[in-house]
Amino acid sequence: MSWTDERIEKLTKMWEGGATASQIAEELGGVSRNAVIGKAHRLGLKARPSPVKPNEKAETPAPAARPAPAAPAARPVATRAAPAAPIAPRPAPPAEVRPEPAEPAPAPVRAADSADASESAPVAKAQPRIVSVGPGGFLRQGPGDQQAPIPPAPPRRLVPARPSAEIADKTSLLDLNDRICRWPMGHPGEPDFHFCGDKVNPGFPYCVTHCGRAYQAQLPRGSRRPPPPLPFGGPRVR
DNA sequence: CCCTGATTCGC
């Protein structure tokens, strides 16, 4: 495969859109991740949060950790280089400091993509949902509707629970069983933290009241937050 | 191990 204008354009768009080199390579097809990175660099597209780059320390005066005394030839196999002593002793001290001249890097103008919103409309196919009303009056969710019920009460701090005290008549963790509502009241770690303790709505871990809070119906289609527009192409099909 | 981007260097 060669780098046609279209492919270069796609590469550029995706790269600037934040896609990884692997994704871009897969999308383009016929090229490897390395090819994409290499091309991107040649195009001058670099400058992206690299997991390995942020290091810019030009100061390594302490050669403490340089266990390569005379034979740094740790290369297992020289697949490409001449196998016969290509090892040029390179005692080059890292004292080399580059003042980094003014890089003619064009100001990374982000956002404000002119005329681009036209093609970014990833509309999910609307499918009719089938809901049923549960015993508590709440809407049941189908398996595909799993919406991760709103976490009832995330812990705000880690404090060793203090048994005894004023929770004597409250439902504690040890009192939980399959028949009583385990909806947390208060926050773990707090002295009066306990569980609801009511009779459960048969088949559910909570009472009728808390089932209503745990299982919430989908928001109306109109008032749902639309997914953010993708900077390139569309959603991956896979 | 997997992933990532950066770099090198023979082609």
Next chain:
DNA sequence: GCGAATCAGG
């Protein structure tokens, strides 16, 4: 110019 091999951090 290209990209596999390699490096190096997360």
